[in-house]
Amino acid sequence: MNVLFVASECAPFIKTGGLADVIGAVPKALAAQGASVKVLIPAYPALASLVATGQSVMDFDDLFGGPARIVAVRAKGLDLLLLEAAHLFDRPGNIYLGPNALDWPDNDMRFAGLSFAGAQIALKGLGDWRPDVVNCHDWQAGLLPVYLRQSGEPAPQVVMTIHNIAFQGLCDATRLTALGLDTDLFTPDGIEYFGKISFLKAGIALSDKITTVSPTYAAELLTPEFGMGLDGLLRARQSDLSGILNGIDLDVWSPEADEALVATYSARSLKGKARNRAEVEARFGLTPGDGPLFCLISRLTAQKGLDMLLDCLPLIVEQGATLAVLGTGEPDLERAFVAASRDYAGSVGTIIGYDEEMSHLMQGGSDAILIPSRFEPCGLTQLYGLRYGTLPVVARTGGLADTVIDANEAALLAECATGVQFAPVNATMFGHAIARTCALYRQPKVWAAMMRRAMRHPVGWDLSATAYLNVYQSISEH
Structure with missing residues (x-):
């Protein structure tokens, strides 16, 4: 099975939180079970050396305001697809926040670009590699299923994974045209969220399956207390929602081999x-x-x-x-x-x-x-x-x-x-x-x-990788 991951960060290359750790670990666990996984992330400045060693596999004359390309490179056991778009991602500091500690004002365009690029890979493939399933992660990839729907072309099935529903990717409704979104999708059943565009809601509403990162959180999201205004939509799609517990990379996090420790140890010897x-x-x-x-x-x-x-x-x-x-x-x-x-x-x-x-x-x-x-x-x-x-x-x-x-x-x-x-x-x-x-x-x-x-206690990815594959297989067979 070929799987395309689309996300805004991936450890160890670029990280602001736990999302990056997950994106850096799950593809390896899926590969161990026979899947071919490619990970699409933006080519931030910190990834310049990787871009320099990669191969250009797709070009865009105008991706929301400027030229862009996708560079394929193998690094740290991962098959990366780096979206190089200087006008969107070549800027210093935090990948989401400007020097004033506020969101970059064009974050909608930046991550619409990521979603659109992912949709093009999904529709056209890369050489002889074509994804069977696309797994979108958090709001930054939420518009991908929208662009697939709007293309009118046969497309892979899409899984939307919610890592934290508190971050929804909201922007003003006047941005519909700039983001290349059809107005007929701006409805309570589509991408509209209290009069605004919600990237995350778009992903939830238009994906084939929805996952989140633990069984208890999946249940909590169905309640007003935790659902952040999306609990109604999630209740309507409850049969398509599953909670798959996160794991960790046991090679990166190992007290027996961790070079950051002054002394290693194990459960057998705690000294x-x-x-x-x-x-x-x-x-x-x-x-x-x-x-x-x-x-x-x-x-x-x-x-x-x-x-x-x-x-x-x-x-x-x-x-x-x-x-x-x-x-x-x-x-x-x-x-x-x-x-x-x-x-x-x-x-x-x-x-x-x-x-x-x-x-x-x-x-x-x-x-x-x-x-x-x-x-x-x-x-x-x-x-x-x-x-x-x-x-x-x-x-x-x-x-x-x-x-x-x-x-x-x-x-x-x-x-x-x-x-x-x-x-x-x-x-x-x-x-x-x-x-x-x-x-x-x-x-x-x-x-x-x-x-x-x-x-x-088992904290690795083996069981969870199997659960992800089961979700992918359940929709790729349709």
């Missing part, structure tokens, strides 16, 4: 973890205590529940625990965590920014990772935590509920607990979860058993 903890403490200016070292590796946003963590800082300090924070995001939260590092010097350390190697070291050296998200489609950091024996403390929502087994009395007796969950999602219950975690940490045998169990 190296203490050396990594000492390194994390040194990097973050923390004074070792008799409680666990918690870490937070996250975008600093309200969605992630980080205001609740700020409320719980006194409790963490009282418990003799420490906290290392790595992230960037909303300015108010950045300032609050920097201030916390001053107010709780030695107990709280903060690094504002994105640092992939540091995130690996923190997973390797921390005892527990805090993820108090108000909603979380799947989450990957808790999967990294499980893999590294860094026990996740998570809100009971979305993929967090599907991947972490709470250390309640029944689970401890059954010897199956891998972390701590809390609900409802508020600061009081989060505080109880932190206190429970500290109590577990003071039982070394119980804690070590949970660590080993977490590290052996």
